[in-house]
Amino acid sequence: PRSISRLLSCPGTIAASVGNEEQSSVVAEAGIEDKTLQKKFSEVQKERREQAQRTVLIHCPNNINEKKFLKYLSQHGPVNNHFFYESFGLFAVVEFCQKDSIKSLQNGTHTPTQSTEAAIPFKSRFLNLRLKNPSSQVSGQPFVQTTNQSPPSSKKLFELLIYAESIEEQLNTLLKAFQLTEENIRLRHLTCSLIEDIAAAYFPSCVIRPFGSSVNTFGKLGCDLDMFLDLDETGKLDVHKNTGNFFMEFQVKNVPSERIATQKILSVIGECLDNFGPGCVGVQKILNARCPLVRFSHQGSGFQCDLTANNSIALKSSELLYIYGSLDSRVRALVFSVRCWARAHSLTSSIPGAWITNFSLTVMVIFFLQRRSPPILPTLDSLKSIADAEDRCILEGNNCTFIQDVNKIQPSGNTETLELLIKEFFEYFGNFAFNKNSINIRQGREQNKPDSSPLYIQNPFQTSLNISKNVSQNQLQKFVELARDSAWILEQEDTNQPFSSSRQPWGLAALLLPPGSGHTSLSRKKKKKPMSEKVKGLLASIKSNSPDSSTDTSGK
Ligand code: CTP
Ligand code: MG
Numbered sequence: 001p002r003s004i005s006r007l008l009s010c011p012g013t014i015a016a017s018v019g020n021e022e023q024s025s026v027v028a029e030a031g032i033e034d035k036t037l038q039k040k041f042s043e044v045q046k047e048r049r050e051q052a053q054r055t056v057l058i059h060c061p062n063n064i065n066e067k068k069f070l071k072y073l074s075q076h077g078p079v080n081n082h083f084f085y086e087s088f089g090l091f092a093v094v095e096f097c098q099k100d101s102i103k104s105l106q107n108g109t110h111t112p113t114q115s116t117e118a119a120i121p122f123k124s125r126f127l128n129l130r131l132k133n134p135s136s137q138v139s140g141q142p143f144v145q146t147t148n149q150s151p152p153s154s155k156k157l158f159e160l161l162i163y164a165e166s167i168e169e170q171l172n173t174l175l176k177a178f179q180l181t182e183e184n185i186r187l188r189h190l191t192c193s194l195i196e197d198i199a200a201a202y203f204p205s206c207v208i209r210p211f212g213s214s215v216n217t218f219g220k221l222g223c224d225l226d227m228f229l230d231l232d233e234t235g236k237l238d239v240h241k242n243t244g245n246f247f248m249e250f251q252v253k254n255v256p257s258e259r260i261a262t263q264k265i266l267s268v269i270g271e272c273l274d275n276f277g278p279g280c281v282g283v284q285k286i287l288n289a290r291c292p293l294v295r296f297s298h299q300g301s302g303f304q305c306d307l308t309a310n311n312s313i314a315l316k317s318s319e320l321l322y323i324y325g326s327l328d329s330r331v332r333a334l335v336f337s338v339r340c341w342a343r344a345h346s347l348t349s350s351i352p353g354a355w356i357t358n359f360s361l362t363v364m365v366i367f368f369l370q371r372r373s374p375p376i377l378p379t380l381d382s383l384k385s386i387a388d389a390e391d392r393c394i395l396e397g398n399n400c401t402f403i404q405d406v407n408k409i410q411p412s413g414n415t416e417t418l419e420l421l422i423k424e425f426f427e428y429f430g431n432f433a434f435n436k437n438s439i440n441i442r443q444g445r446e447q448n449k450p451d452s453s454p455l456y457i458q459n460p461f462q463t464s465l466n467i468s469k470n471v472s473q474n475q476l477q478k479f480v481e482l483a484r485d486s487a488w489i490l491e492q493e494d495t496n497q498p499f500s501s502s503r504q505p506w507g508l509a510a511l512l513l514p515p516g517s518g519h520t521s522l523s524r525k526k527k528k529k530p531m532s533e534k535v536k537g538l539l540a541s542i543k544s545n546s547p548d549s550s551t552d553t554s555g556k
Contacts, residue, residue: 038326038406041319045215049207051186052193054080055095056102056125057300062090062142064129076108077101083183084146087302092129093187122276126194126300147183149302151221154344154512161509167419167490170508171333178220178336188214191301192227198277199229199269206231208307209315216318217325218335218362225303228311229269262309263287269307270294313461316393316400320380320460324366326406328376333418335365337508338425344512345482347475354472356455356479363441363457363467368425370444376412376421379444380460383409400461422508426487430480438466486511 039047060069066084073079073094081095096102102125111121112128152160160177164170180188188210196208212226213219255261267285273296274283283296294307308314325332339358342348349355369376383402386409393400403409416424437446438456442463449456451466454473459465489510505513 040404040406041215041322042404045209048185048189049193049209051095052189054097054099054102055093055186055190055193056105056127057190057194058092058094058127058129059300060084060090060092060129061131064090064092064142064144066144069129073105076104083186084142084144085149085183085187086142086146087149088299090142090144090146091300093183093190095186120276122198122278124194124197124278126278147181149181149184149187149221152177157340157512158505158509161507161512162505164507167422167507168417171337171418171422174340174508175333175336178340179332180214180219180221184221185214187301188225188303191225191298191303191305194279194298195227195273195277195305195307198272198280201272202268203229203231203265211311211315211318213358216321217332218321218339218358220336220339223358225298225301225305226314227305227307228315229265229307229309230312231265232310232312258310259292263292266292266294266307266309270296273307313395313398313400316395317460319404320383320402321362321366323383323402323404323406323409324377327378327409328369328412330376330416330418330421331365331369334369334421334425335362337422338365341482341486341511342479344514345478347479347482352470354470354475356468356471356475360455360457360468360471363460364429364439365425367439367441367444367457368428369421370441371428372414372416372421372424374412374414375444376414376416378409380442381444395461398461398463419507423487423490426483426490430484430487432480434476434480 069092070079070082073096076096077100078097079094080097082092084090084092105127106123106125109123109127111123112119157174157177160173161170164173192208192210196206199206199208207230208227209230210225210227213223214225255264266287270283270285273280273294277283277296279298279300280296281299283294286293286295291308291311296305296307297303298305325335338361339348342356342358342361347356348358348361366377370379380402384399387401387403391401391404433446434455436449438449438458440447440458442458442460447458453466453469453471454476455468455471456466457468459467490507
């Protein structure tokens, strides 16, 4: 209701009920409250981008008075939405109703002058609010209510899980605790928009688009922010002015390959971010990777950012995951739990290497749900077969067509519970013939592996690529063993009884316990990994962390 009034007060803006914990991020992303009217991915992205362009990020003094702050800002036009959060200081995200307000605000903003250092006068939308009388500045707790941008601690998570009433409720609780909040989604789009302003210094009509878990409905609080620089002009050309016998081309510089062009562009943008990007620190140019990227931290938003160029296939695969995540409420609940489980057992890592990735795990869950009877998720080929003419999409010669409107997809008749599904997931992959079969969500069935990679998961759009090419036999073996262990734990009657053993970890909580602590399963008792295994794993990761193999498929 609050969101509706906001919507009415500011025409053309997204209705979003900030702070409503009950609302799933799918719905929040879609910006609507009625699930039967899901927006298309491209519409959501367009609205979020436009919203971000009317937004500023302000570092505030801790003792700020919210009312006075808003009054001060409204001099420049009505404020549609705002929230505060803490991250090495107090920050405010302020969304105006109109873009013009930002110009007005910037016109009254000073470039700081310091006696010892010199400022690079780059005028961005990342601002610092100062009190005229600094002596009244106090440190300590902020005076305003702040929103949370980080995931719960494992202690908090265990508490939440232990007090749930069923495994089903545990999975949904975990989802709610980890999913991106409305505020966090806004902050992600705002960060991309701020980076876009910097890249626009070179390429005025460029777009920085977020992709990956920030937008595919599978993002966990604290996950990295993947973005790419889109310089593609196709679709923006004014065809009406292109009649007659001629057409015009820009004079350009040529380089030997697309890859070199990408490297050159990312190189100068990396320099830009490093030299005058407010808040951009630790800029690393990783240009020799298969998919060249610039990695940096954005202070203020606190995001670890990966910037690539022309990565439209990865954006399309984010859209596909968005469709799968929006189709059935069980999908996200299952994926979040599997991802947390993998993280808890160090199957995934923030360091690139021979580990399985969250992206691969998500595709494995989708595949598993396609294999249920009746299927919970449709195959990619069937999403392609019901596509309309407007859905047609060919990228770099790959057919990436599938239906974009979730509302046109028939819901599944399968009514299996999350408790059954998680157990069956571990059974299924604990016994999967990884040595001979590959995972393929396009057809929704196993196929013979085309090469000897330990884990072969076909890239849904670049079908000759394996998205888990980096995974070593050791890591796959570890995954299989843990999956078997977990299936075994879930089969034990007593661990699945919420109230049986005086608030001992049960159900999902028992699965998330790190090896060696508390709960002991059969195989864990008999095979506690010797230290050398860990060392081996690290060495393997360092080896495969050479620039050329760390990001070996199109992702980054
Ligand atoms: N991607 C890909 N092929 C890969 C790796 C990644 O196509 N081998 C694409 C996927 O669209 C993926 C995106 O790049 O979603 C971002 O990759 P990554 O950050 O590794 O995965 P996320 O899905 O963002 O998950 P995480 O939360 O771990 O960042
Ligand atoms: Mg990511």
